[in-house]
Amino acid sequence: MSVTTPRAVGVSMSALGKTFGEKRVLEDVSIAVEPGTFLVLLGPSGSGKTTLLRCVAGIERPSSGTIIIGGTVVVGGKTFVPPERRRLAMVFQDYALWPHLSVRKNVAYPLTTSSLEKSERAGRCEDLLERVGISHLADRYPNELSGGEQQRVALARALAAEVGLILFDEPLSNLDADRREQLRIEIATLTREAGVTAIYITHDQSEAFALADQIGVLNQGRLVQFDTPENIYRHPHSAFVARFTGVAGEFPVRVTGERGEHGVVVELPFSTGHSIEASCIERLKSRADVSLFVRASGVSLAEPAYDEGVRGLIRDVAFNGRGYDHVVDVGEGFSLTKIFAPTRFERGRNVKVCFNPSACFVMDSMREVVK
């Protein structure tokens, strides 16, 4: 959790719903965000995360529910506070920099209505430009900047407002991998330095895990899990969350026994008679119609002569800088992807695949949990 300054505000949404014509894009979403928290809303396209963020910003009007920002009801009943009176800032996906204003004027825009002296405003603006590393571009116009530089301007503009809540609408999605990584770190650092509450939306699970204090996973307009990044990764509440946060493989299995409070033994479909241990978070409806979800971190490769594990065949290998990611066929129609090994196993080679029970989960494959 970050350092909380008096500026940071809490955000609470309850029973939030939004429909566009016949289409329901948000349904009964309730989230409480503590002041100073960095919340990431994670979900695929069409899950309603952008709509949710726009409802918090005041750009969209929810069809039902309540939003409270810093103790003030901004949406609820007949109340609808317009965006300019919500005291928040936002970084847009397309940056939304005004093309007729220079970098300096873009950043200074939120300050123009403040009671600050002109010199004080200019000072703050310069300071922010310095902090995001674009002070040398202050007199340029947005069309003269690269994508990364434009996003830095958008970040500086959001910080300039000195508000208690900053919203981020997939701010890194238009950038290349290098810049994305660099800016992600800057967003994390600067936002926490500013001590504000942040709500950040993305469809990229690695971005979410890297940034978040809390993650809300959305699917088809519903909040399906709200927890810390660690818990979401280690204890996904549904098949959707498990899949969306990255699995190396998913197989239909049969439960053959139990191990302690949250452990089960399952029979693998591709290796007759071979069973492994896995975690089972919730009570299963049946022992037969379940799936095994395997995280990439829960699989390791070994030489074929190794005693443990099941047999596999290397289908593909890719160098990733620190080692090698492998795709391994483990049976007819069954494979595991992104299996890391520090050494290279060549294509077509036989290996042994070993499973770590703590990174294998058994769930009803169709099960969906709504928070």
Place this chain on the structure above:
Amino acid sequence: MAIAALETAPPVPPSPATNKRRGSLGGVVLWLVLILLIIAPVTSFLILGVSPRVFQQGSQWFTLSYVRQAFSSYFGRGIFNSLWVSTTVAILSVCLATALAWLIHRTNVGGRRFWTVAMWLLLMMPTWMMTLGWTDLLQPFGAAQALGVNTHWFYGEFFGPLGIVVVLTSAALPFAYFIVSAGLQGLGPEYEDAARIHGAGPLRSLRTIVPIIAPALLSALAIAFAETMSDFGVAFTLGYHSNFPMATYVLFSAISNFPANFSVAAVIAAVLIIATIPPIILQSHVMRKRSYAVFSGRTRAPRRRELARGPRAWATVAVAGVFFVALGVPILGAVIGSLVKNLGIDSPNGVHFTLTYYMQIFRPSIQGDSLGAPLLLSNQLGLVVATGTGILAVILARRLVANPGSWSQRVTDVFLLGSVAVPGVVLGVGYIFFYNLSFISHNAVSIYKTLPLLMLALVANAVPGQTRFMAGPVSQIQPSLGEAARVHGAGRMRAWRTTNLPLMSRVLLWGWLLTFTKTIAELAISQILYPPSQEPASVSIQSYLANFAPNTGTAMTVLTLIEMLAVIGLALGIYRLVTPNGWRRVGWSGVQS
């Protein structure tokens, strides 16, 4: 004041229901205005064509006798002539415009900036002014002869279909040019590169690329056809004098002759609208399905073909030649014509140049009028009409691009498409008829034969075109720009003023100038609706030209043109002086397309 009041309003948030009510109330008011401006006058007038009794203009509830009358003899000839001339002009102007657009945007032809400015001038030049310039130049003992050029042989040819096609093609050229240019500018070099890499020669590459801009070409054809069909300036001057009736003129004569035959005029008006609607709808349909604007983040800027010195010189001469014929000849003819003493009269003393006619302009003539009052009136009309049109067009353009696919957007779109097809002369006659109905003048508004009626008709005439002109730039403004302003503390008005207005400022300025100049030189509506003893400049000039003082009329025309150019220069100068640098960096795309 209003903006400040809105910004400091107490923080009482409007409820969703209040906002919805406000939105629908605004919509009702807007449509009420549009009904009174365009829909009611035009439809009530059109009904007369088949049902004169509805408005006590005859005894029949339903008759086709006026339809037969409209397609026979003189009226029929007018309709037939307009149809074939418009088709010819549309094809010619699109061919010429495509060649010009390609040379100016895709090659290093000389004077590219100058040709773009010249195209704008051509767009603003009324067709009756072009006709006048040509006539002054070609007529026996005219301007050309004063310069020692014998044009006798061409004079007879010009007074007929040839001259009409030349002038109307010149007038349609800018409409086609701007549409084709927009299509060409969005066409990155990657399409041609891809064709060449996959084995296509230059010709096959061209055949591959042309279909990509086909919607733009089709669109240009439709607009050129519609503009030519609805033109009144040439029909009233060159068409009438060369005994080559055209639909807009025969419509005018149907109501200006005694007794006025509104029913036949209504049928001709319907023919004009019906002939124009299909190409415009087709164009709109094609554009919707397959946008020629292929701009994307990945489209690279178009590449210019570097012509060698010889071909470049030839290309520059060819472009200059087109502009000389379209713009140079009419201006030259009018300017020289206004300076030659006794233009068109065989004088034993030879040709003499004089400034007498310019001095006569501001002296009371035999009629007791000078150009001073009409020109002042035209400027006042231009000011009011351009401002009113601009406001209405921005509101409509925002409606047109907001909520794509919604019921409100579709209705606005259909209405605007239909209205673009209504010629000024139809609107003028519709106004005479509708606002003279005793039901209207006794129970609603009594503005028949007044200046406000003329103003309303001019606004109604300019709004559809101006809205479509604005719609492109308005749709290019990403909603997130305004949303970002709101989120960062700007109220609704401030957000619009600080983000949307700067981006649209250049388009608004050019739109305003276009309407202003078109209003000053407008002839069809002015001729039909001017109140007694309050002639606008265009009407006053026509009466001078036609009656007793053609030389003074020509001088008046030149002076009006100079005044129009001066206003454009002044407005652009003020814009440059008062707007921040950032405003001038953006917004060109909308103006150029």
